[in-house]
Amino acid sequence: MQAVILAAGLGTRMGKFSKDQPKGLLKIAGREIIYRTLKILKNLEIKEFIIITNPKYKQSYENFLNQNKIKYQLILNHFPERGNGYSFYLAKDFVTEKFVLVMSDHLYEEDFIRTALKKEGLIVDKKGLYINPDEATKVKVEDGRVKEIGKNLDSYCGFDTGFFVLTPEIFKTAERLVKEKKVIELSEIIKEAKVKVSEVNGYFWIDVDTPKERKLAKHYLIKNSIKGTGDGWVSKLINRKISTKISEYLVDYLTPNQITFLTFLLGIFSAAVVWLSIPLAGILYQISSILDGVDGEIARASMRTSKLGGYIDSVLDRYVDFSFLLALACVIHPSYKFWIIIAFAIFGSIMVSYSTERYKASFFQDIYKIIPQMKYLPGKRDERIFITMLFCLVNRILELFILLAILTNIRVGLTLVLACRKKPETSF
Amino acid sequence: MQAVILAAGLGTRMGKFSKDQPKGLLKIAGREIIYRTLKILKNLEIKEFIIITNPKYKQSYENFLNQNKIKYQLILNHFPERGNGYSFYLAKDFVTEKFVLVMSDHLYEEDFIRTALKKEGLIVDKKGLYINPDEATKVKVEDGRVKEIGKNLDSYCGFDTGFFVLTPEIFKTAERLVKEKKVIELSEIIKEAKVKVSEVNGYFWIDVDTPKERKLAKHYLIKNSIKGTGDGWVSKLINRKISTKISEYLVDYLTPNQITFLTFLLGIFSAAVVWLSIPLAGILYQISSILDGVDGEIARASMRTSKLGGYIDSVLDRYVDFSFLLALACVIHPSYKFWIIIAFAIFGSIMVSYSTERYKASFFQDIYKIIPQMKYLPGKRDERIFITMLFCLVNRILELFILLAILTNIRVGLTLVLACRKKPETSF
Numbered sequence: 001m002q003a004v005i006l007a008a009g010l011g012t013r014m015g016k017f018s019k020d021q022p023k024g025l026l027k028i029a030g031r032e033i034i035y036r037t038l039k040i041l042k043n044l045e046i047k048e049f050i051i052i053t054n055p056k057y058k059q060s061y062e063n064f065l066n067q068n069k070i071k072y073q074l075i076l077n078h079f080p081e082r083g084n085g086y087s088f089y090l091a092k093d094f095v096t097e098k099f100v101l102v103m104s105d106h107l108y109e110e111d112f113i114r115t116a117l118k119k120e121g122l123i124v125d126k127k128g129l130y131i132n133p134d135e136a137t138k139v140k141v142e143d144g145r146v147k148e149i150g151k152n153l154d155s156y157c158g159f160d161t162g163f164f165v166l167t168p169e170i171f172k173t174a175e176r177l178v179k180e181k182k183v184i185e186l187s188e189i190i191k192e193a194k195v196k197v198s199e200v201n202g203y204f205w206i207d208v209d210t211p212k213e214r215k216l217a218k219h220y221l222i223k224n225s226i227k228g229t230g231d232g233w234v235s236k237l238i239n240r241k242i243s244t245k246i247s248e249y250l251v252d253y254l255t256p257n258q259i260t261f262l263t264f265l266l267g268i269f270s271a272a273v274v275w276l277s278i279p280l281a282g283i284l285y286q287i288s289s290i291l292d293g294v295d296g297e298i299a300r301a302s303m304r305t306s307k308l309g310g311y312i313d314s315v316l317d318r319y320v321d322f323s324f325l326l327a328l329a330c331v332i333h334p335s336y337k338f339w340i341i342i343a344f345a346i347f348g349s350i351m352v353s354y355s356t357e358r359y360k361a362s363f364f365q366d367i368y369k370i371i372p373q374m375k376y377l378p379g380k381r382d383e384r385i386f387i388t389m390l391f392c393l394v395n396r397i398l399e400l401f402i403l404l405a406i407l408t409n410i411r412v413g414l415t416l417v418l419a420c421r422k423k424p425e426t427s428f
Numbered sequence: 429m430q431a432v433i434l435a436a437g438l439g440t441r442m443g444k445f446s447k448d449q450p451k452g453l454l455k456i457a458g459r460e461i462i463y464r465t466l467k468i469l470k471n472l473e474i475k476e477f478i479i480i481t482n483p484k485y486k487q488s489y490e491n492f493l494n495q496n497k498i499k500y501q502l503i504l505n506h507f508p509e510r511g512n513g514y515s516f517y518l519a520k521d522f523v524t525e526k527f528v529l530v531m532s533d534h535l536y537e538e539d540f541i542r543t544a545l546k547k548e549g550l551i552v553d554k555k556g557l558y559i560n561p562d563e564a565t566k567v568k569v570e571d572g573r574v575k576e577i578g579k580n581l582d583s584y585c586g587f588d589t590g591f592f593v594l595t596p597e598i599f600k601t602a603e604r605l606v607k608e609k610k611v612i613e614l615s616e617i618i619k620e621a622k623v624k625v626s627e628v629n630g631y632f633w634i635d636v637d638t639p640k641e642r643k644l645a646k647h648y649l650i651k652n653s654i655k656g657t658g659d660g661w662v663s664k665l666i667n668r669k670i671s672t673k674i675s676e677y678l679v680d681y682l683t684p685n686q687i688t689f690l691t692f693l694l695g696i697f698s699a700a701v702v703w704l705s706i707p708l709a710g711i712l713y714q715i716s717s718i719l720d721g722v723d724g725e726i727a728r729a730s731m732r733t734s735k736l737g738g739y740i741d742s743v744l745d746r747y748v749d750f751s752f753l754l755a756l757a758c759v760i761h762p763s764y765k766f767w768i769i770i771a772f773a774i775f776g777s778i779m780v781s782y783s784t785e786r787y788k789a790s791f792f793q794d795i796y797k798i799i800p801q802m803k804y805l806p807g808k809r810d811e812r813i814f815i816t817m818l819f820c821l822v823n824r825i826l827e828l829f830i831l832l833a834i835l836t837n838i839r840v841g842l843t844l845v846l847a848c849r850k851k852p853e854t855s856f
Contacts, residue, residue, distance in 0.1 A: 039856060068856045308847060311790040315783050315844060322775050326768065339767045340754065346771060347750050350778050355743050357782070360789035362739040416743060419736060428467065428496045 001117070002048045002095055003041050005034065006186070007061065007104035008077040008087040010054075022057040024104030025064055028214060029221040030251045030302030033107055038070055039303055040110045041100065044117060049073070050094045051104075052087045054080040085184035089174040101164035105208050107217050108163065109224060112203035116163050121196030122146055123165070124158030130206050130220055131159060132213075137187070145194040149187040157197065160187075161205055170195070218301075222247045225300035226293075229368040230356070232380035235293065239382055243293035247301065256299035256306075260313045263291040267320030274327035282392025285324055289385040292317065314357065317381065321349050324388070325404075332397045345401045348408025352379050355415045371418045379411035429545070430523055431474050433462065434614070435481040435489065435532035436505040436515040450485040452532030453492055456642060457649040458679045458730030461535055466498055467731060468538045469528065472545060477501070478522045479532075480515045482508040513612035517602040529592035533636050535645050536591065537652060540631035544591050549624030550574055551593070552586030558634050558648055559587060560641075565615070573622040577615040585625065588615075589633055598623070646729075650675045653728035654721075657796040658784070660808035663721065667810055671721035675729065684727035684734075688741045691719040695748030702755035710820025713752055717813040720745065742785065745809065749777050752816070753832075760825045773829045776836025780807050783843045799846050807839035 007024040024034035038049060052075045053061050065072045073094055077087045088101065100117065102108075108116075116123045124139045138156035140148035149160060173193040177184050204224055206217045222244050231240065250259065270284035295313060299305045329342045356374075359367040368374050384404065391400035435452040452462035466477060478501045481489050486504060493500045501522055505515045516529065528545065530536075536544075544551045552567045566584035568576035577588060601621040605612050632652055634645045650672050659668065678687065698712035723741060727733045757770045784802075787795040796802050812832065819828035 042856070070856060307790040308850075311787055311847060312844060314786050314790075315779070315840070318779060318782060322771075326771050329771070330768065333764065336761065339770075340758065342767075343750075343754050343757070343771065343774060346775060347778065350775065350782065351743070351746060354746060354778065354782050354785070357786045357789045358742050359739055361785045362735040362742075364792050412743065416740060419739060422736075428470070428498055 001046050002050060002097060002099040003038075003046050004088070004091045004095060004099055004101045005037070005049060005051045005104050006084050006087050006101070007034065007051055007053045007057070008080045009084060009105065010080060021060050022053060022104065023208065024053075025057075025060055026105075026208065026214065027252075028107065028208065029218045029248075030298070030304070032064065033208060034104050035064075035068065036107060036303060037102055037104075037113070040108070040113045041102075042070075043110070044114060046100065046117075047071070050075065050091050052077055052090055053104075054078070081183070082178075083183045083185045085174065085186045085189045086178055088186050088189065089171065089178045089184075092168075092171040092174065095168050095171070098165070098167050101166055103162040103207070106162040107204075107206050107208060107221075108161075109204040112161075112200060112205050113163070115200045115203070116161070116198075117165065119198035119200060120165050121198055122190055123161045123163040123198055123200050125161050125201050125203070125205065126158040126199060127202045128159040129202060130204050130216070133159070135209075136160070136207070139197060141197045145196055146191050149191050158199060158201075161200070162207060163200075163205075164190075164195070165198075166195070169193075218248060218251070221301045222251065222297055225297045227296055227300065229366050230380060232378070232383040234289075234386040235380075235382040238386070239290045239293055242290050243297060246291065247294050247297040250294060251298045251302055254298070256295040256302075256304055256309055257312075259291065259295040259298060260309065260316065263288055263295065264316040264320060266291060267317075268323055271320070271323035271327040274324070274331055278328070278331065278395055278397070279393045281324075281327070282389035285392075286385055286389040288320065289382055292381075314353070318350055318353060321381070321384075322346060325349065325401075328392075328397050329401070334398075338398070338401070341401050341405050344405035344409060348405055348412065349384060351412045352384075352408050353381065355412045359415075359419065367415070367419075371422060373418055374415065377411050377414055379407045384408070429474050430476045430478060430525060430527040431466075431469050432516070432519045432523060432527055432529045433465070433477065433479045433532050434512050434515050434529070435462065435479055435485070436508045437512060437533065438482075438508060449488050450481065450532065451636065452481075453485075453488055454533075454636065454642065455680075456535065456636065457646045457676075458726065458732070460492065461636060462532050463492075463496065464535060464731060465530055465532075465541070466496075468536070468541045469530075470498075471538070472542060474528065474545075475499070478503065478519050480505055480518055481532075482506070509611070510606075511611045511613045513602065513614045513617050514606055516614050516617065517599065517606045517612075520596075520599045520602065523596050523599070526593070526595050529594055531590040531635070534590040535632075535634050535636060535649075536589075537632040540589075540628060540633050541591070543631070544589070544626075544628045545593065547626035547628060548593050549626055550618055551589045551591040551626055551628050553589050553629050553631070553633065554586040554627060555630045556587040557630060558632050558644070561587070563637075564588070564635070567625060569625045573624055574619050577619050586627060586629075589628065590635060591628075591633075592618075592623070593626075594623070597621075646676060646679070649729045650679065650725055653725045655724055655728065657794050658808060660806070660811040662717075662814040663808075663810040666814070667718045667721055670718050671725060674719065675722050675725040678722060679726045679730055682726070684723040684730075684732055684737055685740075687719065687723040687726060688737060688744065691716055691723065692744040692748060694719060695745075696751055699748070699751035699755040702752070702759055706756070706759065706823055706825070707821045709752075709755070710817035713820075714813055714817040716748065717810055720809075742781065746778055746781060749809070749812075750774060753777065753829075756816075756820075756825050757829070762826075766826065766829070769829050769833050772833035772837060776833060776840065777812060779840045780812075780836050781809065783840045787843075787847065795843070795847075799850060801846055802843065805839050805842055807835045812836070 025032045050073045054077050075090050077090055137151055137160040138153045139160050140153050141157040170193050174189045177189055208214050208217055226240055267288040270281050270288055273281040273284055325346050356367050453460045480503045482505050503518050505518055565579055565588040566581045567588050568581050569585040598621050602617045636642050636645055654668055695716040698709050698716055701709040701712055753774050784795050
């Protein structure tokens with residue numbers, strides 16, 4: 001399949017944000033709107049992109065596309081004032097097969113696009129969970145085909161997602177209308193051609209027309225970037241609520257790797273603070289635990305996830321945990337025998353992560369996916385750090401080590417038991 | 429493709445080993461010869477097996493095939509004395525397409541079969557690394573086709589591997605010969621039909637005719653079961669040489685999981701012995717390290733590898749290492765400050781494995797494959813345990829901890845550096 005992207009619009013409603021640059025190149029959560037669409041389409045095996053823009057934006061788009069090494073056809077619309085129907089018509093000679101048509105200023109999550117690609121015609125969403133229904137364009141359907149498109153329909157089937165799966169036949173209607181009228185909107189062509197309508201409901205997509213919508217889009221992108229698997233109840237109830245706010249702020253300024261490094265430094269620093277004040281150190285350690293979610297959130301929201309990033313982050317986390325516990329051990333001047341408990345607590349804390357990650361190395365799948373009961377085992381990192389902070393606040397370090405030594409090693413034992421109870425691979 | 433397996437032969441040269449059972453069901457390194465071939469063929473997408481045997485072995489084959497839930501066609505040859513050419517002829521009405529023909533008493537490694545399936549006709553091996561060239565059947569070739577087959581050819585192209593990729597056309601020749609003669613060998617049909625000859629050289633395959641060859645086959649299966657990646661120089665120079673001998677013996681008696689468990693027990697026991705005698709404990713620990721290779725060798729040699737087995741083994745190894753180092757730490761009554769070194773040594777020892785396995789969990793590939801320099805970093809488990817034993821023998825435990833604390837953590841640091849220096853994933 002080919003993809004046609006309409007990017008000739010002048011974006012007058014974006015105010016200062018789009019004074020010099022087209023809406024498609026507006027960065028939201030660290031990535032251009034159009035980058036997201038192109039990247040997802042490319043991952044779904046669409047390799048040919050036909051982009052229609054106006055001469056004013058030619059240079060910007062060429063720079064962007066070349067920088068990202070995207071293969072493209074750039075078509076210039078010298079009369080953008082003739083409407084986006086005319087822009088669409090200009091793709092006529094470049095489209096040779098069934099194709100996707102998408103707007104440059106619409107943001108879609110991957111699952112939306114994946115589902116939509118299997119459908120036909122104009123994609124509507126009955127739910128429109130992330131858009132303002134008063135402002136949105138609605139679609140009226142008759143016999144499975146478009147009857148009416150507009151903002152002020154009294155009854156409608158769903159919202160126009162700006163995403164289409166079409167055949168080149170549509171250009172016949174487009175050509176006729178373009179010859180008849182000076183200004184022609186895409187919706188007129190769609191309506192005139194009685195395009196089929198398909199539903200894709202409930203996914204994240206948004207039409208970015210105003211600065212307010214831009215902010216909202218960023219908010220949802222960060223919110224949807226929480227990975228989830230492996231989050232303990234502290235993450236769910238506390239850490240993620242704060243980390244997403246931080247991510248929303250930092251995504252425009254820092255890369256995921258920079259945040260990984262800063263979080264690591266804060267963790268090591270919190271261990272050093274143990275000698276100064278145990279309660280303060282505990283609080284800093286908990287803050288580093290909250291920040292530990294930010295790198296992943298920003299990476300996913302800005303489509304910058306990297307296997308290496310996740311790997312480095314994990315190894316550094318172990319060094320932070322080790323440093324903090326060892327620092328605590330040092331300041332309490334434990335007895336000879338108590339060092340054994342400390343050793344079990346440190347070892348167990350590392351092994352919780354080891355037993356989880358080693359499972360993935362064997363089975364190439366997340367243990368929380370394969371063994372859902374794992375989610376209910378206490379002792380995940382966010383929980384351990386929160387407990388550590390609480391015990392630091394009341395200065396009960398001996399009790400903390402005893403608790404950690406027992407909790408973590410029991411968790412590892414139960415992990416092994418649960419792994420063994422999973423039904424084995426078939427032999428032949 | 430279909431697969432035809434000739435299993436009607438009476439195996440008179442196997443002596444007591446095949447008195448009651450057919451040669452194909454002879455276990456070598458814990459698995460029936462025919463199981464290996466069927467399993468490998470099935471993994472290579474061959475789903476239909478046509479097995480020709482004689483009435484005497486009917487029950488044995490049916491039991492075996494049903495037990496292993498293999499889908500099969502069993503054809504009975506009521507006249508096995510008419511030769512294996514006649515057996516082959518009986519497959520005539522069941523073969524509908526290009527097919528593999530293979531002997532039930534030949535053992536092949538997976539790579540041999542994988543390569544051979546892409547070839548055509550009679551597969552010969554010029555090298556015959558694992559067989560006795562005096563006893564083997566040779567093939568003379570003319571214009572890429574069989575000219576002569578026999579044990580006593582003066583000049584020959586290679587050895588007959590007993591593996592064929594044929595088309596149903598061959599049955600015309602078979603039918604003619606079967607009608608002409610009472611006793612007819614497969615080699616006569618192959619020669620008469622002037623079957624094409626293809627080379628597959630240097631892989632492990634063996635024709636199991638005598639008890640001596642059976643022993644040899646087992647030896648090679650174990651030898652070829654060394655995984656290799658992640659083996660340090662102690663494994664290569666010492667451990668594997670001993671563990672393969674042990675594996676050859678134990679493969680007929682114990683399952684991989686039983687050995688994993690016994691090795692774990694020995695490891696924990698060696699830690700307990702520390703209180704009794706440090707040098708003895710060190711030796712036991714090193715023995716457990718040697719045994720640690722056996723479960724994997726037996727699992728691979730007997731085609732019983734399991735992801736779960738590898739996972740459990742890894743986690744238990746960490747508990748053994750922790751127990752042994754902690755036991756050593758306890759008996760030397762270290763000072764307060766020295767406990768910090770001990771903590772670093774224990775933590776670092778676990779982290780060597782963590783940093784390796786976590787890489788696989790991220791990249792779904794072995795770090796030693798992606799970053800070959802990793803092989804030269806010292807500090808792998810076999811090396812650490814060997815060093816530990818040496819220091820135990822001379823009772824230098826303080827020095828051991830200092831060495832481990834430095835060696836392991838430097839290794840982890842270098843692992844991160846090497847991982848980062850690997851060129852990053854492409855962004856678009």
